[in-house]
Amino acid sequence: xxxxxxxxxxxxxxxxxxxxxxxxxxxxxxxxxxxxxxxxxxxxxxxxxxxxxxxxxxxxxxxxxxxxxxxxxxxxxxxxxxxxxxxxxxxxxxxxxxxxxxxxxxxxxxxxxxxxxxxxxxxxxxxxxxxxxxxxxxxxxxxxxxxxxxxxxxxxxxxxxxxxxxxxxxxxxxxxxxxxxxxxxxxxxxxxxxxxxxxxxxxxxxxxxxxxxxxxxxxxxxxxxx
Amino acid sequence: xxxxxxxxxxxxxxxxxxxxxxxxxxxxxxxxxxxxxxxxxxxxxxxxxxxxxxxxxxxxxxxxxxxxxxxxxxxxxxxxxxxxxxxxxxxxxxxxxxxxxxxxxxxxxxxxxxxxxxxxxxxxxxxxxxxxxxxxxxxxxxxxxxxxxxxxxxxxxxxxxxxxxxxxxxxxxxxxxxxxxxxxxxxxxxxxxxxxxxxxxxxxxxxxxxxxxxxxxxxxxxxxxxxxxxxxxxxxxxxxxxxxxxxxxxxxxxxxxxxxxxxxxxxxxxxxxxxxxxxxxxxxxxxxxxxxxxxxxxxxxxxxxxxxxxxxxxxxxxxxxxxxxxxxxxxxxxxxxxxxxxxxxxxxxxxxxxxxxxx
Numbered sequence: 049x050x051x052x053x054x055x056x057x058x059x060x061x062x063x064x065x066x067x068x069x070x071x072x073x074x075x076x077x078x079x080x081x082x083x084x085x086x087x088x089x090x091x092x093x094x095x096x097x098x099x100x101x102x103x104x105x106x107x108x109x110x111x112x113x114x115x116x117x118x119x120x121x122x123x124x125x126x127x128x129x130x131x132x133x134x135x136x137x138x139x140x141x142x143x144x145x146x147x148x149x150x151x152x153x154x155x156x157x158x159x160x161x162x163x164x165x166x167x168x169x170x171x172x173x174x175x176x177x178x179x180x181x182x183x184x185x186x187x188x189x190x191x192x193x194x195x196x197x198x199x200x201x202x203x204x205x206x207x208x209x210x211x212x213x214x215x216x217x218x219x220x221x222x223x224x225x226x227x228x229x230x231x232x233x234x235x236x237x238x239x240x241x242x243x244x245x246x247x248x249x250x251x252x253x254x255x256x257x258x259x260x261x262x263x264x265x266x267x268x269x270x271x272x273x274x
Numbered sequence: 275x276x277x278x279x280x281x282x283x284x285x286x287x288x289x290x291x292x293x294x295x296x297x298x299x300x301x302x303x304x305x306x307x308x309x310x311x312x313x314x315x316x317x318x319x320x321x322x323x324x325x326x327x328x329x330x331x332x333x334x335x336x337x338x339x340x341x342x343x344x345x346x347x348x349x350x351x352x353x354x355x356x357x358x359x360x361x362x363x364x365x366x367x368x369x370x371x372x373x374x375x376x377x378x379x380x381x382x383x384x385x386x387x388x389x390x391x392x393x394x395x396x397x398x399x400x401x402x403x404x405x406x407x408x409x410x411x412x413x414x415x416x417x418x419x420x421x422x423x424x425x426x427x428x429x430x431x432x433x434x435x436x437x438x439x440x441x442x443x444x445x446x447x448x449x450x451x452x453x454x455x456x457x458x459x460x461x462x463x464x465x466x467x468x469x470x471x472x473x474x475x476x477x478x479x480x481x482x483x484x485x486x487x488x489x490x491x492x493x494x495x496x497x498x499x500x501x502x503x504x505x506x507x508x509x510x511x512x513x514x515x516x517x518x519x520x521x522x523x524x525x526x527x528x529x530x531x532x533x534x535x536x537x538x539x540x541x542x543x544x545x546x547x548x549x550x551x552x553x554x555x556x557x558x559x560x561x562x563x564x565x566x567x568x569x570x571x572x573x574x575x576x577x578x579x580x581x582x583x584x585x586x587x588x589x590x591x592x593x594x595x596x597x598x599x600x601x602x603x604x605x606x607x608x609x610x611x612x613x614x615x616x617x618x619x620x621x622x623x624x625x626x627x628x629x630x631x632x633x
Contacts, residue, residue, distance in 0.1 A: 162467070162499055163304045171498030171505065176486045189546070191593045195488075205479050206486040207466045249593065251488040 071141040072111075076123055076133045076271075077232040085237070087127035092237070093210070096173060098123035099135065101149040104142055104227075111136040115167045120152050122167035124185075126176065133232075143189040146227035150196075150266065151183040151219030157198065158209035159175075176206040183219065184266070192246040194262055196220075199252050216254055222271045231273050240270045297321070300456050302467060303579035305499065306507035308377035308453065311391050314446045316453065319432035322629075324451025326429060327444055329628045332420040333400070334361040341399065342628065344407075348621050350558035351455060356569025360407040367405070367535050369569035374555050374620070377453040380504040384567040385482070385517060385537040385551045392449035397467045408559040414441070432492065457557050457620040458499075462611075474614055481611025484604060490581075494594040501556035501615070517550035518592040521585020522566060529590040535568060549590060558620065560613045576614055578605060 077096060085092060089234035100120040102108040115122045115132045125131045151157075153169065157180035161169055168174075173182045175197060184196040200215030224233060243261050250259040277422035297316035299307055310316055327333055328341045329330035339361035345351040351373035358366040368384055381387055381393040382490045389395050399407040410417050418439055421430070427437035436444050462482070474482065485492045495518050500506050517538045531537060531549040538547035551567045565571045571580060580586070584597030600608065620626070 159302075160467070162306065169306075172503065174497070175494075177486075178486075187593075193593055204471070206483045253488070 050071060071229040072137045072139070074135045074137065074141060074233040074271070075183040076135075076235050078124075078133070078235045078237065082238065085125075089123060091189045092186070092188050094124075094126055094172075094185055095237070096122065096126065096130075096170075096182075097150060097184040098122055098152045098167070098173070098181060099148050099150060101147075102135070102137060103147040104139075106139045106142060108137045108139040108141070111138050112166075117156075117165060117167065119156055120167065122173070122235070123202045126172075130255065141227075141229050143227055143229055144225075146224045148222055149219050150222055151198075151217070152181045152219065154213050157181055161205065177209045178203045179214075183246050186240075188246070190246070193249040193251070194240075195251050196259075196263065196266075197252050199254055217251075218252060218263070220267045222267070224273055226269065226273060228273050234272055234274060236270055236272070240265050298313065298457075299447070300454070302458055302463070305458065305467075308507055310377070310452075310453065311393060314393055314439075314449060316450055317433065320434075320450040321449045321454045322388070322451075323426075323429040323433040324447035324449070324454075325626070326426070326629050328451050329446050329630055333408055333417065333444070335409040335417060336361055338362075341408075341409060345373050347623075347626055347628075350374050350457070350560075350561045350617075350621060352562035354563060356564050358407075360405050361409050365403045366407070368567050369564065371554060373452055373455050374457050374557050375455070375500050377456065378500050378505045378507055379502075380506045380516065381552060383552075386541050387517070387538060388541060391450055393445050396445050396448050396452070396505075402443070410441075415460070423440060455626055457617040459619045460617040461614045461615075475610065477607045477610040478614045480604070481607035481609065482614075484600075484608050486613055490598050490608075491594045491596065492581075495553040496556050502553045504552050514563075517547065517552055518594070519549040519588060519590050520595055521549075521588035521591030522570070522580075523549065523586065524588040527589075529588050533554045537567070547588075549588060556612065557615050558617055560616050561621065574609060575605070578608060584601070 067177055073167055080090055080092060084097065087093075098120050107144075110118060110121050111114050112118055113121075113136060113213070116135065123132050123133050123135070148270065156164075156168060158177055159165070159168065160175045160177070161171065168181065173185060174180075175182060178201050180201070180242070182195045182197045184194065186192075186194040198214040199216050199220075201210040202214075203210040240262065242265055244258055244265075248256075248258045250256055250262055253259055289318040289480050295318065297318055299316075301307065328345075331337050331343075335342055344353050344358045346353050349372070350525075353370045355370075357368055357529055358370045360366060371384065376382065378391065380390070382389045382392060383398070401408075401409055401411045403409075418441065418562045421439035421444075425440060430439055430443065431437045433447055455546060458467075461473045461478075465482075484490055495503050497503055497518065519529075519537075525532055536548055539545065540552040543548075545562075563573060565574070571577050578600070581595060582598055582600060585591045585595050
């Protein structure tokens with residue numbers, strides 16, 4: 049009897065070991081000036097962003113790590129020690145349509161950053177309880193900055209969280225129509241900055257032309273697969 | 275035989291009781307703890323020894339100055355003159371920094387990216403020769419011999435296991451004391467972290483909203499729970515040394531700061547680091563006038579004016595110093611908020627006070 053059980057266990061182990069390796073890792077490749085982003089030679093100082101709510105043919109959730117929680121992952125680089133471009137997922141990625149959100153879910157976005165766990169305890173990516181986190185942050189040493197996050201959030205003060213969703217949530221849904229599990233997703237900063245006057249900056253001001261162009265670019269063609 | 279075993283047990287238990295209680299950080303629950311070098315863990319005994327050394331003029335060669343000479347508790351451990359004066363009367367080029375939550379500092383002093391432990395930093399005022407602060411260099415044995423007293427024997431014994439004084443132990447003990455200077459009990463903290471809605475006045479609330487606005491950009495460099503981007507703690511995943519050029523000077527129209535102090539460039543030799551200094555915490559900022567690395571701005575009101583006009587004009591001014599307009603009421607509100615960052619309990623805390631002066 050004991051031997052029988054052992055055999056079954058062994059068989060199970062062998063079978064699961066033989067099954068196809070699942071595609072559970074998604075990679076983002078940043079491109080700037082037509083090349084892979086390189087902090088050393090480029091004016092980019094910070095490129096950090098939060099992604100959440102991954103949707104594919106199968107159900108997908110984020111695998112927690114030192115830069116991800118169950119709900120949200122922080123990717124990008126501070127041109128220092130933080131340098132993360134991969135999301136590990138529970139569930140299998142498949143080709144075809146892939147969707148995800150650039151931003152932090154509302155339920156996670158307005159919490160006390162001190163008691164928040166990774167990756168929401170990064171002060172550089174936090175505005176205040178009222179506005180929540182910067183979803184996307186690009187700083188360049190030549191003076192250009194783009195900080196995307198929610199605006200029009202109503203609460204008693206900057207240090208209190210809103211009860212309801214902000215007027216401009218500014219979360220951006222990214223849809224990759226022809227996702228190929230064997231290729232990285234390109235994040236193309238050249239396309240992001242297309243038609244943008246980089247002498248100005250964007251801090252998510254709702255009436256700013258620069259902000260409008262940037263967020264249109266982001267939602268349309270900054271993320272793609274080749 | 276049984277009695278003997280019982281006695282042994284009793285002795286063992288008493289032996290255990292003698293062991294010191296582990297150090298408790300005086301920080302609110304949920305706050306991340308500072309990181310501490312592995313070779314100098316915090317202990318109550320080291321903090322107590324460090325406190326004595328911090329306030330002891332015997333640590334300066336000529337016995338005229340202690341650390342507390344330039345770091346005064348009632349000024350949040352800063353002092354009220356533009357730049358400090360050493361034990362021999364030599365003028366320092368920089369303003370004495372407040373010692374507030376520096377256990378969380380990413381780097382130390384006004385502009386030194388590589389100086390990351392207080393143990394290393396504290397050697398500068400002790401042994402530095404230009405300028406001379408405590409002036410120990412050349413008088414090492416003489417200074418050390420002053421700690422050969424019954425009181426210090428007991429303090430060293432408790433802190434390090436034997437009564438021997440050494441400069442390594444002195445640096446470690448002072449570092450431990452300075453690390454213990456944590457301040458999280460301002461009225462802002464009551465509002466922000468203890469959720470007391472009535473802790474701030476209407477004016478202070480309006481000032482707070484201005485402070486955290488993209489219009490003023492204050493919180494870009496003075497962000498996070500310690501009001502400085504240059505913060506690290508045990509939960510940190512982003513490791514950045516934040517230094518900024520506020521546009522205080524431009525002596526040649528090309529962005530140069532005066533030769534006597536050019537900031538981070540002196541350490542890194544990188545041209546882009548000209549005029550860059552570390553953003554200090556704003557906790558207790560109302561107590562620490564005058565301001566800036568050289569103490570050249572006398573009041574908080576003038577500091578606000580300085581940032582409102584986007585600095586004094588320097589081609590390399592940080593993009594976050596872009597200027598703003600404030601109404602008179604808004605300025606009053608912003609000042610009121612900055613005053614609400616004062617922690618009265620911190621500057622009166624007897625644990626941080628001069629042990630040689632009974633209260």
